[in-house]
Amino acid sequence: MTDKKLFIIVNVDWFFLSHRLPLARVLKEKGYDVFILTKNTGYKTEIESYGLHFININFERSGKNIFKELAIIKNLVFLFRKYQPDITHNVTIKPAIYASIALKFYKRKSMKCINAISGLGYNFTSERSGILQKLLKKMMVFAYKGPIYFIFQNPDDETLYKKLGVLNNHNYRIIKGSGVDSEDFLYIEPQKKERVIIVFLARMLVDKGVYEYIGAANLLLSKMRDKAKFLLIGDIDEENLASLSKKELESTEVPGYIEWKGFTKNVKGVYEEADIVCLPSYREGLPKSLVEAMAIGRPIVTTDVPGCRECVQNGVNGFLVPVKSAASLAEALEKLIIDPELRLKMGKASREKMLTELSLKQVLTETLAYYEQI
Numbered sequence: 001m002t003d004k005k006l007f008i009i010v011n012v013d014w015f016f017l018s019h020r021l022p023l024a025r026v027l028k029e030k031g032y033d034v035f036i037l038t039k040n041t042g043y044k045t046e047i048e049s050y051g052l053h054f055i056n057i058n059f060e061r062s063g064k065n066i067f068k069e070l071a072i073i074k075n076l077v078f079l080f081r082k083y084q085p086d087i088t089h090n091v092t093i094k095p096a097i098y099a100s101i102a103l104k105f106y107k108r109k110s111m112k113c114i115n116a117i118s119g120l121g122y123n124f125t126s127e128r129s130g131i132l133q134k135l136l137k138k139m140m141v142f143a144y145k146g147p148i149y150f151i152f153q154n155p156d157d158e159t160l161y162k163k164l165g166v167l168n169n170h171n172y173r174i175i176k177g178s179g180v181d182s183e184d185f186l187y188i189e190p191q192k193k194e195r196v197i198i199v200f201l202a203r204m205l206v207d208k209g210v211y212e213y214i215g216a217a218n219l220l221l222s223k224m225r226d227k228a229k230f231l232l233i234g235d236i237d238e239e240n241l242a243s244l245s246k247k248e249l250e251s252t253e254v255p256g257y258i259e260w261k262g263f264t265k266n267v268k269g270v271y272e273e274a275d276i277v278c279l280p281s282y283r284e285g286l287p288k289s290l291v292e293a294m295a296i297g298r299p300i301v302t303t304d305v306p307g308c309r310e311c312v313q314n315g316v317n318g319f320l321v322p323v324k325s326a327a328s329l330a331e332a333l334e335k336l337i338i339d340p341e342l343r344l345k346m347g348k349a350s351r352e353k354m355l356t357e358l359s360l361k362q363v364l365t366e367t368l369a370y371y372e373q374i
Contacts, residue, residue: 004086006032009076009095011059013043019118019178019288020091024052026364035083037076037095055079059094060239069098076102084108087371091116093136100143109147112374116151117161118178118285140164149374151175151367153286156306173370176310177286179363180354185268185295187351189344190275195226196337199274201233201267201289202281204249204260206242208234209280209303214252215326216280216333225257228337233270235263271296275343276336280321280329284308286358294354299346301332311358317349 008024010016016024016038028034028051035053044054057072076099080088088111090099096115103113144166152158152174161167198217202208210232217230237243249260264270267289271277277293277300284307290300294311300318302308314320319332336343 004032005083006034007037007085007088009037009088009099010091011094012039013041017043022360023367025050073098073102077105080106085111087112089114092118097139097143100148114149117157118153153177154307154310175363175366176358177291178288179360180291180295181360182295182355185292187297188272196228196275197273198228198230198276198278199233199270200278201270202279203234203237204244205237205240207282210244212280212324212326212329213278214258216330217258219326219330220334224337230258232260233264267292271298274298281308282323286310291354291358294350297347297351299336299343300350317346317353
């Protein structure tokens with residue numbers, strides 16, 4: 001047991017609940033006094049119901065007001081001094097940078113700062129470059145100099161940080177994703193039905209490959225209209241510059257064939273109904289949505305990009321296709337649509353891969369071991 005104080009800093013409350021709640025609960029069981037620092041969008045009471053402290057931080061994911069952003073760093077310095085945490089575990093790029101900068105002003109050498117890099121965000125996706133990316137890289141180099149530790153979800157992000165010169169042989173570890181509970185997401189063999197259900201479950205962002213998914217469905221329209229159904233499950237993200245609008249999404253629908261269903265909390269139910277899961281994303285940390293689909297036993301069609309390629313052994317539990325290629329995506333999806341035995345075989349392989357590489361138990365074990373190491 002321990003009496004250490006732990007800050008988990010995340011940009012928004014719903015992301016904490018979906019990706020980091022199991023870690024917080026395990027650390028609380030280990031005796032940590034756990035504080036969640038995040039933006040309250042309505043989930044404060046739910047987070048507190050788990051015996052966790054909640055502190056509101058007004059993170060804006062696309063924040064452009066420099067004075068508001070500096071105020072967040074100043075507030076973090078104040079909170080470090082007030083509560084004197086032993087560890088701060090910072091999730092996603094903005095909390096990682098801001099907490100690391102705040103640490104420089106706090107100057108308590110015994111506090112450990114762990115940055116969990118779950119993807120690199122809008123400015124590093126889709127081959128973007130420019131002033132904002134250059135500024136971010138300079139901020140990262142400044143913020144991460146000193147006794148900072150990192151958790152990466154894939155080796156590509158590790159390589160990028162090595163190029164920044166902020167890594168050494170002892171201050172990082174690769175831990176694949178945030179994990180999925182294999183006892184909660186059980187293997188379920190798909191039911192036979194009139195049409196094969198293909199599911200795209202993500203925020204409705206260009207960078208998630210929405211256009212390629214719809215493009216692939218349209219390429220298969222003449223052959224598959226009566227054999228398949230392409231569903232888009234997820235919400236619009238107005239804070240993200242890559243988000244599609246409601247009007248854009250509705251204009252792409254083909255009733256009974258391509259349908260946008262919006263947000264759902266019942267992710268498990270969606271994957272149980274699905275036959276194939278598709279995410280043609282441009283870049284990820286390691287997409288939890290694919291790991292959940294793998295746990296339930298579904299074949300995966302995704303892109304050969306950082307984060308996504310960690311979920312698929314090409315030809316074994318699904319297919320990896322080139323990024324931004326609707327034609328390649330359509331070709332891979334067609335192979336699975338017309339072959340139920342292949343879908344079943346690859347679905348079972350997905351479950352096995354999830355159990356051996358990406359389970360919640362494994363992620364928590366590796367994370368706790370890293371805590372002990374540092």
